[in-house]
Structures are given as structure tokens and as C-alpha cells.
Amino acid sequence: MTRFIHDQFAKDYLEELLKPYGELQEQAINELKALPSNHPFQKATLELVYNLRQNLRVNQNLEEDDRELIMRLEPLYQQDREQAKLEGERLVVENLLQVRFGSLDNNLQAIIEPLLALPPQEFTPLLMQLSREELIARFGRQS
Secondary structure, rough: OOOOOHHHHHHHHHHHHHOOOOOOHHHHHHHHHHHOOOHHHHHHHHHHHHHHHHHHOOOOOOHHHHHHHHHHHHHHHHHHHHHHHHHHHHHHHHHHHHHOOOOOHHHHHHHHHHHOOHHHHHHHHHHHHHOOOHHHHHOOOOO
């Protein structure tokens, strides 16, 4: 049993969406996986899964079907969180480049992906210390 009324709503919504009847549930999960990562249905469902998961952690007496559902949707949730993290890092790089150099021309846009290949603790000091020309020379037109 869930702890809060909104948890029950989230659980009921997910159960209705995913129908806990064998192949139908599997088909629903596969359809959810097939949606583009920016699709509103996938985002809304993953947010409900996240909220339910957080609230179920408080309750130690989880039903088996609750645990199974969360475990099956966990990879989708983790993928969504990783994508959000990467989007956040991209925004940081773009904002730092814009603040330092005014606008993002083609040369600066071309160095964003190579910079993102580095961990944030490496790309941040480079963005703060290197000149525009040094950044473009180091990260521009890499193949």
C-alpha cells in the first residue's frame, strides 16, 4: 500500500498505463521505451515513476508488483536522468562561452561537443582560462 494519496494516484496511473497483465505490460513498457526521449508522455510517466520510487523508499513493506514495476522502469528513468545531466552540462558550456565571448558563432559551436567529452572538472577551468583562439585551436575541427 502506498503512503500518500498522490502516491496512490501515481501508482494507479502507472498501473492503468502499463496494465499489469503479462504481455500487455511488456508491450506498454516497450512502447514507452520506443518514444523519443523528449516526448511528453515519456517525460510525464518517468516523473511519476521517480516520485513513486522516492515515496516507496520510505515504505519498507513494498508489494512485489510495486518492486517489479519500479525495477523494470528503472533503466528508462536512469536514461532520462543521464540525458538531463548532459543537457545541463551543455547549457553550462554554452553559457560560459557566451558570457566570455559574446555570442556563439560557428567556430565556438563547433568546440562544444569536444569539450563535453571531458568531465566538468576538466572543461570548466579550460573555459575560464583559455582564450577564444586557444579553445578553437585545441578543440575545433577535431575528427
